[in-house]
Amino acid sequence: MQLELHRFEMPLRNVFTISRGSMSTQETVIVELHHDGESGLGEAPRSSYYGHSAESISRSLEGIADDLAGYEFTTPEALWSWAQPRLSDDFFALSALDQAAHDLYGKLHQTSVFARQGLSWTNVPSSSVTVSIASIEAMVRELEGYAGWPIIKVKLGTPNDLKIMQALRQNSDAILRVDANCAWTVEETIRNSVELAKLGVEFIEQPLPADAPIAAKREVFEESALPIVADESCQKEEDVRQCDGLFHGINIKLCKCGGLTPAFRMLAEAKSRGLLTMTGCMIESEVAISAAAQLAPLLDFVDLDGAVLLARQPANGVKVELGTIHPPQGLGCGVTLDSTLA
Numbered sequence: 001m002q003l004e005l006h007r008f009e010m011p012l013r014n015v016f017t018i019s020r021g022s023m024s025t026q027e028t029v030i031v032e033l034h035h036d037g038e039s040g041l042g043e044a045p046r047s048s049y050y051g052h053s054a055e056s057i058s059r060s061l062e063g064i065a066d067d068l069a070g071y072e073f074t075t076p077e078a079l080w081s082w083a084q085p086r087l088s089d090d091f092f093a094l095s096a097l098d099q100a101a102h103d104l105y106g107k108l109h110q111t112s113v114f115a116r117q118g119l120s121w122t123n124v125p126s127s128s129v130t131v132s133i134a135s136i137e138a139m140v141r142e143l144e145g146y147a148g149w150p151i152i153k154v155k156l157g158t159p160n161d162l163k164i165m166q167a168l169r170q171n172s173d174a175i176l177r178v179d180a181n182c183a184w185t186v187e188e189t190i191r192n193s194v195e196l197a198k199l200g201v202e203f204i205e206q207p208l209p210a211d212a213p214i215a216a217k218r219e220v221f222e223e224s225a226l227p228i229v230a231d232e233s234c235q236k237e238e239d240v241r242q243c244d245g246l247f248h249g250i251n252i253k254l255c256k257c258g259g260l261t262p263a264f265r266m267l268a269e270a271k272s273r274g275l276l277t278m279t280g281c282m283i284e285s286e287v288a289i290s291a292a293a294q295l296a297p298l299l300d301f302v303d304l305d306g307a308v309l310l311a312r313q314p315a316n317g318v319k320v321e322l323g324t325i326h327p328p329q330g331l332g333c334g335v336t337l338d339s340t341l342a
Contacts, residue, residue: 001073003033003065007054008285008342011311014142016283017133019157019183020049026283027054029093030314030337031061033100034122035073040104041315041335043288044096044255052092052255060093076101082263090259091236098259099291106332113294114335117264124296126323128153128177129305134228136160136167143168148322151175152207153303157183159293162195169199179205182232186216193225203276203301205251206231217246229278237262240269249276249300255284256290267298281306290317290335296325314342 010026017023028045044057064086073079079101080094087094102113116119128151131142134309146152152174156164161180168176178201184192189207191246196204203226208216210232220228227248234243234250236257243250250270251265263279270277278301279292296302304320307313317328317335328334 001068001071003061003068004032004034004039004338005058005061006030006032006337007058007227008314008339009308010161010283010285010313010342011109012283012309013311014309015132016130016178016309019133019154019181023283026310028284028288029054029057029061029096030285031096031100031285032337033097033104034139035104036108036109038104040100040102040107040332041287041337042096042099042101042291043284044092044104045282045284045288047092047255047282048258050092052090057090057093059095060087060090061097063296073101073104075083075106077261080259084258085167092255095172095255095257095259098261099254102260102291102294103151103308103332103335108305110331112328112331113260114221114297114328117294119297121297122329124325125299125302127302127304127320127325128175128306129323130155130179130303131168133158136164137299139164140167140171143172149174151177151325153179153305156180161192165196165199165201175202177203177205177303179231181208182206182209186212186219189220189228190223190225198226201226203227203229203249205229206233208233214246221246221248227276229276232278237269239268239274240266240275244273245291247275251278251280251301251303253282255282260291260294264298267295273296276300278303280304283309285310285313286315286317286319287333289320290315290323290328290333293318293328294333312342314339316341
């Protein structure tokens with residue numbers, strides 16, 4: 001197998017702000033795995049919060065390139081088991097490699113990733129699109145720009161969170177979801193949940209810091225007027241068990257858990273525990289979006305707007321339009337690289 005890396009700096013349509021900071025561009029690493037005349041694609045974007053840069057991701061993957069050249073490829077799952085000990089400090093790099101392996105396998109064996117899992121493209125939830133933090137007036141304008149989207153996710157973590165949600169509700173009858181990105185206290189979460197429930201908000205994503213005490217998470221879980229979905233608190237496979245009894249659902253992101261291989265296992269465990277299931281994304285191109293979309297038939301909620309937020313990106317793949325996740329076109333994850341789009 002031959003490993004090829006591509007790095008892109010992708011401009012956003014608008015400045016994107018959450019409780020931890022703002023960004024106007026996103027740098028990403030796209031992995032291309034070559035084998036038997038086919039190639040598979042995967043992606044890992046930079047994330048300062050999780051400590052991964054394009055340089056560190058590239059360095060991790062370059063470190064296994066020679067060993068990978070001698071690897072005999074059979075299945076994505078076998079490659080993940082081989083790569084995980086070698087990339088145990090960089091699950092973003094592992095995820096990109098695993099996505100590429102699933103894409104490659106599908107192309108080699110004439111199947112899509114979701115079909116290989118025994119899934120059909122039915123009962124696929126609609127995706128939300130995200131309104132980021134700004135002034136109330138600016139957030140209302142951004143909301144108006146997403147007219148026709150059935151689900152809006154709102155980034156919060158300001159002194160004006162309830163006023164923001166009241167203003168957005170006055171200007172939209174869409175389903176509203178809230179993501180506080182670890183910015184609230186226990187008291188704020190419980191208090192806000194009551195008011196947000198009155199506004200018809202569907203759930204709250206990650207209100208407390210990931211390292212909040214278990215007692216704090218349990219109090220929110222028991223007292224919140226709305227379901228609480230783990231994001232930063234659910235990164236890897238072992239976290240699913242730990243979220244049971246502290247959250248009502250989990251948000252799986254491929255780059256955090258190490259790719260599609262563990263994501264499918266996490267979904268199976270979450271469902272066995274009665275947890276709501278969701279997949280989300282970073283701001284990333286249609287390479288990673290197309291990979292995450294393979295999970296969609298298994299999910300209760302979807303948030304795959306990462307490529308929608310970009311002004312330009314280097315791939316053609318799964319399209320998310322007005323919330324509709326169109327079925328993958330082609331084999332594997334249904335994605336192709338086109339650097340002229342970057």
